[in-house]
Amino acid sequence: MTLKHFILPLLLLLCHTLVAQQDTIVQLKEVIISDTQLRDFSGTQSVQKLNDSVINRNTTSLTSLLQYNTVIYFKENGLGMVSSPSFRGTTAQQTAVIWNGININSQLNGQTDFNTLNTRDFSEISARAGGGSVIYGSSAIGGSIHLNNELAFDNKFTNELRGDYGSYNTLGLNYKVNASSEKFSSSVSVSRNSSDNDYKFPGYTIRNENGQYYNTSLNAAFAYKVNHRNILRLYSYLFDGERHFSRTLAAPSRSLYDDNNTRNLLEWTGLYSRFTSRLKMAYLQENYKYFENFANDVFTFGQVKTFIGRYDATYDFTSKLKLNAIIDYTQNKGEGSDISNKKRNIGSGSLLLKHALTGRFKYELGVRQEISDAYSSPVLFSAGANVGVAKFYTLKFNASRNFRMPTFNDLYWQGSGNPDLKPESSCQAEVGNVFTHNGITLTVTGYYIKLRDMLRWIPGNNGIWSPENVGKVTTYGIESVLNYEKKFGYSHITIGGTYAYTVSQEDGSSNQLMYVPLHKATAAIAYGYKNASVYYRHLFTGEVFYTTDSSAGIDPFNVSSAGAEYTFKLLDGCSIGAQVNNLYNTEYLNVASRPMPGRNYNMYLNLKF
Amino acid sequence: MKFNKLVLTLLAGSLFFVSCSDDDDNNAPSGAYDNGVLVLNQGNFNSGNASVSYISNAFAVENNIFSTNNQNLPLGDVGQSVGLEGNNAYIVVNNSNKIEVVNRYTFAPVATLSTGLTNPRYIAFENGKAYVTCWGDGTITTDDYIAIIDLATNTVSTTRIPVAEGPEKIIEEDGKLYVAHRGGYGFGNSVTVINTVNNVIVTTITVGGIPGSLEEENGTLYVLSEGYPSYAPAETAGSLTRINMANNTVISTTDFAGTTHPANLVIEDGALYYTVNNAIFKGGLINAVLPTTPLFTADIPSGTGLTAFDVEDNHIYIGSGSFSANGSVGVYSLTGALQQTLTVGIAPVGFYFND
Numbered sequence: 027m028t029l030k031h032f033i034l035p036l037l038l039l040l041c042h043t044l045v046a047q048q049d050t051i052v053q054l055k056e057v058i059i060s061d062t063q064l065r066d067f068s069g070t071q072s073v074q075k076l077n078d079s080v081i082n083r084n085t086t087s088l089t090s091l092l093q094y095n096t097v098i099y100f101k102e103n104g105l106g107m108v109s110s111p112s113f114r115g116t117t118a119q120q121t122a123v124i125w126n127g128i129n130i131n132s133q134l135n136g137q138t139d140f141n142t143l144n145t146r147d148f149s150e151i152s153a154r155a156g157g158g159s160v161i162y163g164s165s166a167i168g169g170s171i172h173l174n175n176e177l178a179f180d181n182k183f184t185n186e187l188r189g190d191y192g193s194y195n196t197l198g199l200n201y202k203v204n205a206s207s208e209k210f211s212s213s214v215s216v217s218r219n220s221s222d223n224d225y226k227f228p229g230y231t232i233r234n235e236n237g238q239y240y241n242t243s244l245n246a247a248f249a250y251k252v253n254h255r256n257i258l259r260l261y262s263y264l265f266d267g268e269r270h271f272s273r274t275l276a277a278p279s280r281s282l283y284d285d286n287n288t289r290n291l292l293e294w295t296g297l298y299s300r301f302t303s304r305l306k307m308a309y310l311q312e313n314y315k316y317f318e319n320f321a322n323d324v325f326t327f328g329q330v331k332t333f334i335g336r337y338d339a340t341y342d343f344t345s346k347l348k349l350n351a352i353i354d355y356t357q358n359k360g361e362g363s364d365i366s367n368k369k370r371n372i373g374s375g376s377l378l379l380k381h382a383l384t385g386r387f388k389y390e391l392g393v394r395q396e397i398s399d400a401y402s403s404p405v406l407f408s409a410g411a412n413v414g415v416a417k418f419y420t421l422k423f424n425a426s427r428n429f430r431m432p433t434f435n436d437l438y439w440q441g442s443g444n445p446d447l448k449p450e451s452s453c454q455a456e457v458g459n460v461f462t463h464n465g466i467t468l469t470v471t472g473y474y475i476k477l478r479d480m481l482r483w484i485p486g487n488n489g490i491w492s493p494e495n496v497g498k499v500t501t502y503g504i505e506s507v508l509n510y511e512k513k514f515g516y517s518h519i520t521i522g523g524t525y526a527y528t529v530s531q532e533d534g535s536s537n538q539l540m541y542v543p544l545h546k547a548t549a550a551i552a553y554g555y556k557n558a559s560v561y562y563r564h565l566f567t568g569e570v571f572y573t574t575d576s577s578a579g580i581d582p583f584n585v586s587s588a589g590a591e592y593t594f595k596l597l598d599g600c601s602i603g604a605q606v607n608n609l610y611n612t613e614y615l616n617v618a619s620r621p622m623p624g625r626n627y628n629m630y631l632n633l634k635f
Numbered sequence: 636m637k638f639n640k641l642v643l644t645l646l647a648g649s650l651f652f653v654s655c656s657d658d659d660d661n662n663a664p665s666g667a668y669d670n671g672v673l674v675l676n677q678g679n680f681n682s683g684n685a686s687v688s689y690i691s692n693a694f695a696v697e698n699n700i701f702s703t704n705n706q707n708l709p710l711g712d713v714g715q716s717v718g719l720e721g722n723n724a725y726i727v728v729n730n731s732n733k734i735e736v737v738n739r740y741t742f743a744p745v746a747t748l749s750t751g752l753t754n755p756r757y758i759a760f761e762n763g764k765a766y767v768t769c770w771g772d773g774t775i776t777t778d779d780y781i782a783i784i785d786l787a788t789n790t791v792s793t794t795r796i797p798v799a800e801g802p803e804k805i806i807e808e809d810g811k812l813y814v815a816h817r818g819g820y821g822f823g824n825s826v827t828v829i830n831t832v833n834n835v836i837v838t839t840i841t842v843g844g845i846p847g848s849l850e851e852e853n854g855t856l857y858v859l860s861e862g863y864p865s866y867a868p869a870e871t872a873g874s875l876t877r878i879n880m881a882n883n884t885v886i887s888t889t890d891f892a893g894t895t896h897p898a899n900l901v902i903e904d905g906a907l908y909y910t911v912n913n914a915i916f917k918g919g920l921i922n923a924v925l926p927t928t929p930l931f932t933a934d935i936p937s938g939t940g941l942t943a944f945d946v947e948d949n950h951i952y953i954g955s956g957s958f959s960a961n962g963s964v965g966v967y968s969l970t971g972a973l974q975q976t977l978t979v980g981i982a983p984v985g986f987y988f989n990d
Contacts, residue, residue: 276683441866
């Protein structure tokens with residue numbers, strides 16, 4: 027492996043790129059992934075893929091990566107604290123996070139905290155916009171975030187060690203090793219992050235007290251080729267984090283939150299000519315402890331253990347017609363200081379079809395039915411088409427029905443849970459336009475989502491709050507993603523931008539839903555010359571309201587960052603980089619009463635050997 | 636090139652969106668808040684949006700009067716209660732662990748007490764001192780106390796009176812403090828009597844589960860217990876306990892029917908008022924029999940709850956709301972005719988008559 031091979035991709039891929047869906051069978055033999063549906067059944071929707079060079083230019087937080095590079099809005103409780111997305115104007119429970127094909131949203135609160143996943147642990151992160159419940163189950167309404175690890179049998183042995191140091195004593199360490207032969211492949215990543223996180227609240231005399239955190243994560247993927255027909259794989263992800271929950275502008279804090287999550291997936295793939303069989307078993311465990319006062323050993327906790335058994339069969343009638351059937355059994359066992367101990371069983375069956383009718387017209391169909399002892403689920407469907415109208419223009423259509431199941435907290439919270447809840451369900455449609463010309467890719471997608479049986483906690487008898495299926499919400503908007511890339515001589519320029527216009531209103535109200543900005547935009551520009559590169563990025567977030575009656579809002583803000591990187595010819599490549607975040611020292615908040623930091627700095631050293 | 640223009644347009648557009656955001660209303664505060672009622676609005680936990688509204692006797696509303704008279708500083712996080720004493724209002728802000736002291740008639744700032752108060756709840760006054768019930772850490776059952784404030788210097792004394800778990804409402808009568816132990820995160824069922832001369836607990840009186848309200852009238856202490864809730868190990872109905880304050884003995888205990896959970900006891904002009912969900916009941920003070928039919932039922936929009944209740948002179952005041960939108964105050968006649976519907980801050984939690 028020569029140095030050139032390392033530098034080139036770094037320079038080439040400064041910004042995210044939209045990646046067209048690639049042919050499956052050829053791909054399978056080189057790089058293997060577990061989330062094959064992302065590759066095979068997403069051709070009528072928009073998938074934005076963030077590769078490792080984009081990941082490397084961001085801080086380790088998944089929040090920051092997606093906030094600066096996609097249309098997704100984040101509600102972050104101050105830097106590094108609890109962070110939840112709003113994808114296409116939906117709630118945090120209506121975005122699914124998929125780790126190697128497995129839905130890892132919390133069973134307790136139905137959402138993923140995007141500050142409990144370290145981006146450097148994954149080789150590829152994708153944002154798939156729009157409905158995906160037919161494939162991924164609960165929560166894939168606004169869209170889904172996919173965290174994947176690619177494995178290849180390519181006789182390589184590479185190591186990568188990265189160290190970051192930044193303001194507020196923020197430390198990051200990541201070590202990755204990839205080792206493979208023709209029979210065996212492995213990819214292991216270990217991360218450690220910590221920060222005092224005691225930034226001064228810009229414009230105030232107080233600091234972000236009690237905001238310190240540390241976390242350690244391990245992500246490992248192994249594949250073993252038993253013979254040319256059979257491959258065994260194991261994926262494991264461990265995350266252990268301890269965060270103090272920081273103060274707000276108005277209230278001090280002494281609280282502490284521990285996250286301990288483990289995810290394991292074992293997969294046996296059988297390749298039999300036109301038929302591919304995948305047997306998957308997953309065991310997930312999520313565990314939190316909340317201390318009101320970190321100085322005392324008194325805490326509340328919640329824990330869910332999840333077992334998943336899944337059989338996934340694909341039959342390729344021709345290279346143009348693919349049928350995929352999936353049956354899945356999931357059992358969740360939850361316990362905690364505030365929820366009743368409960369076991370929940372969910373079974374589901376899905377059928378997915380992809381057909382390239384002509385070279386220019388492809389369509390995809392999907393249907394899924396779930397059966398659960400905890401709630402009743404509607405029949406889900408998805409139908410979409412991809413039409414190559416012209417060489418530079420592709421048109422995509424998709425319509426689907428999706429759902430979000432009630433969580434353990436909704437169903438079983440002691441004294442408040444409502445065991446009779448229905449899932450939230452949505453009917454939605456979108457039209458996507460993809461223009462490609464001369465290195466420019468522009469995607470403009472319009473969508474409409476009608477959500478019913480929205481779960482909301484409301485006060486009932488005796489002042490006890492409990493969840494009910496009360497709301498109906500209509501969401502529509504336009505999202506656009508632009509990419510441009512050009513090389514001339516030793517120079518290389520990339521430009522990326524996103525813009526989202528989102529209207530999300532409860533039926534009977536003209537008020538925008540809380541924490542959904544009407545406008546959000548990002549822009550990034552990068553310029554590389556030989557071994558050096560500089561980049562600049564910008565985020566605009568429009569006003570959001572933190573009351574349902576739009577009586578109180580958070581001001582819109584513009585925040586920018588800039589960075590530079592130089593790669594030396596040392597070992598297999600040694601890069602040093604520096605970044606300035608919040609370049610203009612903007613005073614801004616994502617969440618009421620929780621200021622974000624002013625100008626701050628980060629530098630890093632990345633060694634490949 | 637075109638793409639450059641597009642990016643620049645996006646950037647320029649984003650600047651436009653920022654610059655055209657509305658400024659908040661510039662209404663100058665009136666600075667005159669006597670002859671009316673102060674409404675404390677709890678706000679949403681951790682959003683820092685507690686506030687005080689003022690309703691004049693002519694029912695004109697002025698919202699957010701703490702901020703507008705205090706350089707637009709926020710009041711704090713989770714407004715809990717207000718004590719009126721002398722010329723001052725003492726605003727207890729629970730999650731901010733502080734008490735804001737302002738002039739009750741102008742809301743001009745006097746002092747901020749922010750040390751020695753952990754989870755402060757309610758306040759009472761006696762002989763130049765204020766007594767504040769404090770939970771300490773909510774999850775610890777043994778660190779609850781009454782904080783003592785010297786009103787002359789506005790300082791929190793290092794002397795504390797340790798009490799049982801979850802002290803809530805507190806009233807002072809004849810040199811003694813009566814503290815209802817609602818129980819914090821747990822389930823309380825007692826009233827502690829404290830002598831303010833030596834800060835010693837005189838006695839502890841057992842009452843019904845979850846004593847939520849205390850009232851004193853003619854030497855009798857009325858304790859309205861809500862009863863253990865449905866999520867307690869054993870649910871019970873609420874009860875009304877009458878205590879002779881001369882000797883701290885229980886005169887009578889009247890249980891409510893079934894699993895009725897009453898709240899918001901108010902004694903006004905010789906009558907006793909309380910609420911059960913959105914229904915308002917009125918009964919006699921002496922009569923041991925509780926009314927069976929409500930005086931009236933307040934019209935509370937779905938998705939919101941009754942959050943505050945009081946009776947003063949010829950009016951019944953009912954606050955309602957959620958934690959994510961401005962709340963509402965309904966002013967009713969003593970027979971339950973709705974006279975005014977007024978918009979106040981988020982989750983109105985108490986009325987304080989400022990005459």
